[in-house]
Amino acid sequence: MxxxxxxxxxxxxxxxxxxxxxxxxxxxxxxxxxxxxxxxxxxxxxxxxxxxxxxxxxxxxxxxxxxxxxxxxxYTMFRDAPQAKYTLQVCHNISCHIMGSKVLIAHMEQKLGVKLGGRTADGLFQIEGAECLGACGMGPCLQLGSHLYENVTPAKADALLDSLRKGIVPRADTDREGVD
Ligand code: FES
Known part of the structure; x- marks a missing residue:
């Protein structure tokens, strides 16, 4: 065994x-x-x-x-150092930028009290900018592990953060599992 x-x-x-x-x-x-x-x-x-x-x-x-x-x-999706419990990657590439990712990122920075790339003091959240997440028509897009959230407004981001604080990963718009 x-x-x-x-x-x-x-x-x-x-x-x-x-x-x-x-x-x-x-x-x-x-x-x-x-x-x-x-x-x-x-x-x-x-x-x-x-x-x-x-x-x-x-x-x-x-x-x-x-x-x-x-x-x-x-590969940037692999990590060789400890991460926050939840690493939220917000696409800041062109389509998502046009559809509001700049506003979304600014909102999340303010909400979490950290700048892009930073980690909250409690180790719970880290926010990162990401290049195209492959769902350009659904921007702004946010990725958490294999979960992709689409059309993410500040209100949707707030609901996501609230849920994660309770330890609940909300149902994603797309799941990208299946590595094995
Ligand atoms: S530009 Fe954001 S998913 Fe493609």
């Missing part, structure tokens, strides 16, 4: 996550091909990829630390 894995900083992967990684490693002709979906498994569970997660993938996928770090740091 797969045992939970915990690193020196106290971050643990559940047996379920470890089983998903094993299943992904077995799915591809070469184990190394499972690197990105396996990074997502760790991201899903911990919100970032700690050193112990890198070590695990080196072992499970027979890749080098350099290879894991290369992929982890190249």
């Amino acid at each position: 797969t045992q939970p894995m915990e690193d020196t900083a106290g971050f643990a992967l559940s047996p379920g996550a470890l089983a998903r990684i094993d299943a992904l490693a077995a799915r591809y002709p070469t184990k190394a091909s499972a690197l990105m979906p396996c990074l997502w498994v760790i991201m899903d569970e911990l919100g970032w990829v700690p050193p112990s997660g890198i070590d695990l993938l080196v072992e499970k996928l027979s890749v080098t630390h350099a290879r894991v770090n290369e992929v982890l740091t190249f």
